[in-house]
Amino acid sequence: MQTLASTTQKCKSKCSNFLQQFNIQEEKLIKLKDQVLQMKEFASDQQVFLGTRQIDKLVMSEIESVKASTDSVNDYKFNLVLNSDIQKLSNGVVKEFGKIQVTEHITNLDIKELKIEQAQMQQSVLPRSIIADVELKLVTKLKIKNKVELCLTDCAILSNGHLLFANYTTSIRQYILEYSEEGNFIGRIKVSASPHSITVLDSDTIVISYGYNRFFEIFNYRNSRIEKRIDTGGPCCGLSQSNGKIYVIYNKVGVFDITGKKERTLDAETDEHIFASKHNSSVQTIQLALYVVMI
Template sequence: MASVIFCGPCLYDETHHNARKWCTSCEEGLCEECEKNHRKTKTTRDHKLISIEDYRKIEDVPISFTCGVHDKKFEWFCKSHDKAVCVVCLPTEHRSCSDVIPIDVAATNARQSTAISDLQEAIELIFRNITHCINNRNTATKDIEKEEKDIRKIIQDTRRKINKHLDALEEKLIHTLVTASETCKSNCNTFTRKFHSQQKTLIRLKDQVLKMKEFASDLQVFLGTRQIDKLVMSETESIKTAAKSMYDYKFNLVLNSGIQKLSNGLVKDFGKIQVAEPTSNLNIKEIKIEQAQIQQKIQPSRNVADVNLKLLTMVKIKREGDIRITGCSILPNGHLLFANYNTTELLEYNEEGNCIGRIQVSANPYDITVLDSDRIAITYGSKRFFEIFNYHNSWVVKMIETGGNCWGLSQSNGKIYVRHNQDIGVFDKMGNKLSTLAASGKLYISSSKINIFCSNNSKNNVCCYDMSGQEVWKFHDDYVQHPLGVANDCSGNVFVVGGMSFNLLIIQHDGKTYKNLLNLNRNSIPRAVYYDKDKNTLLFCDQRGDNCALYKILYS
């Protein structure tokens, strides 16, 4: 049962009357008498009143009329940021905005605008996208179950084949054993029969000697002795000859090394299950809402004069071999990655600046950017390709050949931007090429939702382009010499490394002013910078690894 809505003004007088109307401006109910007074009063007579029944239909719609930061009523609307602001927000965050209007003016004819229908279409589109994703995951689950069943069958079939093969090998080995045993026993039996025959001959000769001694004449004994002696000597030689050709057979089993490892438990795995993680090729429909109705939401513009650095960690890169840091990044877990262009490794450090380890990659890495919680993108300079790389299991998701050198890179809006010598290649997060943008510069770039920023070290300038490749502004000042690494914050302000001016500065989002943030000694080689928009931290890198540091960005 719906709760009773009482009249707001009456509650102020500590009386309870049921409301019959609701004022959408005052956000309170009105009884019949208070409704009349509401319509008579000059300041409230233009307020829109709706029935309590109609109000209950929108009662649960999450619409706030007050600022969540300052708890003040919204009175203004900033068209640049598409944001309702209170009297406190206006001078602090929107003082440089020229298109702030009263919120009542901004809301005029809102119900007749196409924004509502566009929003409805957007919700329907998102709902269809979610349904599409659910169906995709259900299909993926069925595919996983089928693949599990198929692999399980392969494992079982392989086991049966192994058993069958082992049975055949066992039978073959037993047959070999039996054959060898029979051959050896046959040889032994041959000698045994021969010796038995000689034994009978000697018994007969022995008997003849006894009889000859007892009954024969001297002449017979004389001749018989010599004749029988020759026979005995012949038998003796025959026994000696046979003894030399006799063998004592010793049987020994030599197991196949593979069988021995298997029987001793040295074979630890039947096999390995490898799980590939290609990105699902889902066709997610984009929301297209006219700029005139809902302007793109961007972060409040921040004045670079209010920006300061707070040192969090100094990172001392271990000098193991030749070091040349050309790119860096901050992973979602807070770990710091450095690209060492003189090796084929990424260096990984924790937030305290301690070395965790090295990640082997395909070639000499030049620059890095984070794509999501599992994947990064890596460029390989003059090798003319870049990779999408799963850093959790050191697995190359996809290698993309570009036909040109691949230097700095950045990602935003679900796209990867790769700096070539003369232009910028635009790719989706699956590595499919979408377009090419003409842009000056060579080595480093950074991207926001609406702009791309390029450093041009040969011409000592930094350029800002829109997403169609049109130049928005160009910054040139003697204070930054040989600009290299660039990164941008959520307001479009650009951090720039001065390679020959030995400094780090920030350029305002309009390209008109700047502030120096960091000066380095002239023995250093400042090179790269990376900004983490979620943690509001900045990673600054020296090419030799001597002055790498993690900073917190403070906005006064």
């Protein structure tokens, strides 16, 4: 019994060390969350955009650290291995009744991650300036070379900083161009028709409108799979998303949820482009304006 108690204490100590490590990582993530909330309350829109990108990298690093820690957490099972000479107890030959045997098994803990876009909390922040007060600064120029017809009508920024450009042409080869934030060409993403506008839903999914083809799609760009196609009955051009809603221009402005189900129609007069935001000013609007395309 003394051996059992001692062995149990050692296993508990190992588990306690893992729990202490997880608590430290939890505190780090809570501090990062508080920093994001403080930035949204006191910083400018541009500072919030740049700051959250840096914090995103720290969050991903902590998540990978948690994953690595869970891979080394063990599950302990206790068995009693009887001594084969148990019958000799009466003669006083055997000094111990048996041995405590401990086997370790990987627990295979499953961590379910929330997508960054879904985990972010929205807070009402009063705009500190109007668009007319914003001073633009050139970040980089993209020189796009292409042998076929080229007509860029929209641009979207992915969570990893990559840029997607809609090439709205009558060419047989219809695709979206992908570039790194440094301006390096990544590749082409083949789509259903000539893409007019793009908006980002999350780290895997975008929405694409197809102009006079009269439909838009919810599209997983990582595996080039169409999640859903929505026919609009009329030319659909500009689109945007905000707070889990997709806004699409086709004569009026249609409001859809992120599954593609139509909720209502807004009686708004607009033609080519639209931008939806919870606030009067938008970090994404400012960021898109920083990129100049050289054809």
